[in-house]
Amino acid sequence: MSTQTEVLILGAGGAGMMCAIQAGKRGRKVILLDHARKVGGKILISGGGRCNFTNLGASPNQYVSNNPHFAKSALARFTPQDFIDLVNDHGIAYHEKKLGQQFCDGSAQQIVDLLMDECKSANAEFRLETRVNLIEPLSPERAPLRFKVFTSSGEFECESLVVATGGLSIPKIGATGFGYEVAKQFGLSLVDRAAALDGFVLNREDEIRFQGLAGLSFDSTIEVRGKIFREAILFTHAGLSGPATLQASLHWYPGDAVKVDLLPGLEVFEWFLQKKKSGNKSIVKNLLSELLPARLAERFCELHFPDPRPLPDVSEKELKSFCGVLKAWTFIPKETVGYSKAEVTRGGVDTQELSSKTLETKKVPGLYFIGEVVDVTGWLGGYNFQWAWASGAAAGAVV
Numbered sequence: 001m002s003t004q005t006e007v008l009i010l011g012a013g014g015a016g017m018m019c020a021i022q023a024g025k026r027g028r029k030v031i032l033l034d035h036a037r038k039v040g041g042k043i044l045i046s047g048g049g050r051c052n053f054t055n056l057g058a059s060p061n062q063y064v065s066n067n068p069h070f071a072k073s074a075l076a077r078f079t080p081q082d083f084i085d086l087v088n089d090h091g092i093a094y095h096e097k098k099l100g101q102q103f104c105d106g107s108a109q110q111i112v113d114l115l116m117d118e119c120k121s122a123n124a125e126f127r128l129e130t131r132v133n134l135i136e137p138l139s140p141e142r143a144p145l146r147f148k149v150f151t152s153s154g155e156f157e158c159e160s161l162v163v164a165t166g167g168l169s170i171p172k173i174g175a176t177g178f179g180y181e182v183a184k185q186f187g188l189s190l191v192d193r194a195a196a197l198d199g200f201v202l203n204r205e206d207e208i209r210f211q212g213l214a215g216l217s218f219d220s221t222i223e224v225r226g227k228i229f230r231e232a233i234l235f236t237h238a239g240l241s242g243p244a245t246l247q248a249s250l251h252w253y254p255g256d257a258v259k260v261d262l263l264p265g266l267e268v269f270e271w272f273l274q275k276k277k278s279g280n281k282s283i284v285k286n287l288l289s290e291l292l293p294a295r296l297a298e299r300f301c302e303l304h305f306p307d308p309r310p311l312p313d314v315s316e317k318e319l320k321s322f323c324g325v326l327k328a329w330t331f332i333p334k335e336t337v338g339y340s341k342a343e344v345t346r347g348g349v350d351t352q353e354l355s356s357k358t359l360e361t362k363k364v365p366g367l368y369f370i371g372e373v374v375d376v377t378g379w380l381g382g383y384n385f386q387w388a389w390a391s392g393a394a395a396g397a398v399v
Contacts, residue, residue, distance in 0.1 A: 001155075005031045007399045008149060008158035011179070012039040012126060014388035015371025016164030017115040022396025023160075024122025031125045031158075033132065033151060040112035041173035042166065046343075046385070051108035053087065054080040054389070055382035056100035062379045063387065064250055066191050070351040071376050071387065074359070078393040080386055090114045101381045127153055135161070135182060137364070146366040160366050160399035164392065167345025167372040168193060175339070179373035180348065186364050189350040191375040195342035196250045197384075199241035200258065200333035209303060210235065216293050217242060221264040224248045224256055230264055235296075238337060246380050249336050250346060260329045262300075263291055269323040273316065281310045284322070300326065344384050348375045359395040368395045 007023045009016045012034035020030045032039075043051055055062075058080050060072045084102065087094055092114065093105035104110050119126070134150040138157065147161045165179035180190055202210065213235040221230040222244045234242035248258060268291070275287060284305050288297035301308075305322045336342065349369045353361055359374070361367045370391040378384040 002148065002157045003031070003154060004145065004157045005029045006158065007031070007160045007162065008033065008147070008156050009162040009164055010034075010132060010149075010182075011164035011166060011371070012036070012128070013164060013166055013371065014040065014043055014115065014385055015166075015392040016162070017119055017124075018389050018392030019162055019164060019368075019370055019396040019399065020124035021115070021118045021122050022393050023399050024119065024124045026397075028399065030122070031127060031156065032119070033127050033130045033149075033153075033156070035129065035131045036174045037129055039116065039126065039128065042170065042175075043112050043115075043385075044108050045170070045173065046108055047103050049108050050103045050106070051111045052097070052101050052103050052382040052385070053094075053111050054083050054102050054386045056080050056096070056102065058100075058378075058383050058386040062383045063376050064196075064346060064378075065351055065376045067351045067375075070354075070356050071390075073356045074390040074394040075386070077397075078390040080382075082393075083386070083389050086114060086118070087111075090117070099381060127151075129153075132178070135185065160368065162368040162370060162395055162399060163373060164370050165373055167348060168339045169195065169342045169345050169372075171339060179369065183349045183353075183369065183373075186361065186367060188353045188361060188363065188369075191347040191350050193345050193347040194253075195336050195339045196346035196377055197246045197343035197380050198249045198336040198338070198341055199236060199245055200239045200249065200252075201335050201337060202239035203332060203334040206331050207239070210299065213295055213299060216296055218262070218293055218296060219264065220244055221261040222248045223259040223261075224251045225253075227251045233260065239333065241337075243380060246343065249342075250344075250377060250379065252333070252336070254335065255332065257330050257332050260331075262296075262326045262329060266291070268326055269320050272311070272319050272323065276311050276314070276316075276319075279312070281312060283308045283310055284314060284319075287311065288326075300329075343380065344377055345372060346377045348373050348377075351375050357394065358398045359391055360398070368399060370395050 006028045007030040009032045012032040092110045130153040136148045144159045149156045214237045217234045220233045229247040231243035285301040371388045
């Protein structure tokens with residue numbers, strides 16, 4: 001015998017649970033399936049375990065998609081304040097860390113508990129440790145039932161089927177490409193996927209140039225394809241990480257150059273000239289160490305200004321050339337670190353296949369895709385959770 005329900009949601013992450021909450025509040029019978037033993041794995045590890053659950057500045061401008069207008073409708077109808085109201089209703093203490101980012105004072109478990117409590121209030125059921133084996137459309141004679149789903153826990157029939165299975169990022173917590181396979185089964189187009197909000201791996205030549213700098217962090221601006229971010233960069237054993245790097249990776253494609261300003265907000269050539277005019281006799285490396293971590297200053301001087309002459313002996317032309325490197329260090333990464341470390345997956349189900357208002361597929365009535373599986377990817381800083389809440393709420397209002 002099949003279990004019949006009005007709404008069947010594949011994936012009990014943030015988007016799936018938000019969809020269940022909204023649908024359940026409308027009186028719809030909802031079941032969530034997930035192959036994991038616990039729900040909300042990605043929520044639990046986010047924000048260093050404190051969950052950066054939204055961003056006050058979330059707008060379509062912070063999202064990457066082949067259709068940059070697609071996210072407007074959902075984001076406008078479920079705002080950061082809407083989720084903050086939920087957080088307040090549940091008595092969860094939180095704070096703004098920086099740049100609009102909202103974090104729990106305590107644990108990310110509080111956000112998972114909030115969502116599960118809301119699901120319980122909406123009478124949504126969880127079926128965990130359940131693997132989906134096959135999805136079949138039902139014949140029109142079975143209306144209003146549209147889909148039959150065969151799983152390791154039995155068969156389910158439903159009117160609305162919502163795919164909220166996430167992307168490929170962080171497979172150790174259970175991420176798979178299942179949602180993309182469902183899209184293919186029903187003839188939907190996919191935008192190429194890539195690991196995003198991820199570190200860069202340096203090419204072999206640069207890896208040799210900058211070896212020994214792992215652990216060194218500094219403020220910078222980083223630019224890719226005209227997008228500029230100012231935050232910290234961190235040297236790793238493989239290449240570069242840190243918030244600025246992760247942001248840039250969302251916009252990076254293989255072969256793209258990355259440009260870094262090591263001293264943002266400072267006219268460093270003018271700074272050196274003032275030192276020179278004041279009679280400072282230090283060597284360039286020592287002066288640069290006043291502005292950058294000593295190891296980084298030393299390495300850039302080794303590479304681009306190896307002659308340890310006192311400043312009075314250095315021509316303005318030489319200084320200007322060196323400062324040009326410091327303000328526009330340019331390199332081409334070999335690749336990103338990959339899905340094992342990437343926070344999100346860029347690309348996914350083509351938004352041209354979906355209604356921006358409901359997230360329902362245009363080709364298959366009753367089939368919905370929400371959250372990370374869709375080609376809508378946000379910046380680092382709570383934006384992807386806000387898309388999960390907003391897209392889940394949009395679908396939950398109509399399923």
